[in-house]
Amino acid sequence: xxxxxxxxxxxxxxxxxxxxxxxxxxxxxxxxxxxxxxxxxxxxxxxxxxxxxxxxxxxxxxxxxxxxxxxxxxxxxxxxxxxxxxxxxx
Numbered sequence: 001x002x003x004x005x006x007x008x009x010x011x012x013x014x015x016x017x018x019x020x021x022x023x024x025x026x027x028x029x030x031x032x033x034x035x036x037x038x039x040x041x042x043x044x045x046x047x048x049x050x051x052x053x054x055x056x057x058x059x060x061x062x063x064x065x066x067x068x069x070x071x072x073x074x075x076x077x078x079x080x081x082x083x084x085x086x087x088x089x090x
Contacts, residue, residue, distance in 0.1 A: 005053070012044035013037075022066040034072055041070035055080055 008014065013021065020040065023033035041047055051069020055076060058064050064073035071079060 005049075007046040007049040010046045011050065013040040016040055021068075034067060037067035038070065041067065044070070051076070051079070055083070 021037045023037070025033055041050075044050070047069045049069075051071060054066075054068025054071075058076065058080075064076055066073070068076060
């Protein structure tokens with residue numbers, strides 16, 4: 001059984017289809033595959049905890065997938081670099 005973290009119970013996306021946050025990116029520039037996920041994240045009260053969890057998980061697996069804390073994989077890459085610079089005073 002998968003154990004949920006306390007903040008996950010408060011997430012706006014609780015019960016939403018997983019595919020919403022891990023869409024297939026087909027290269028079609030006319031469609032925004034992240035729009036539905038961003039709509040959930042925009043109203044979420046635990047977005048920061050979600051982002052922190054995503055960044056921590058990604059550090060362990062060294063790969064970025066899906067929407068976490070309202071950020072796409074590319075956006076989280078930028079956030080991770082900014083946090084590292086701040087942590088190490090670069």
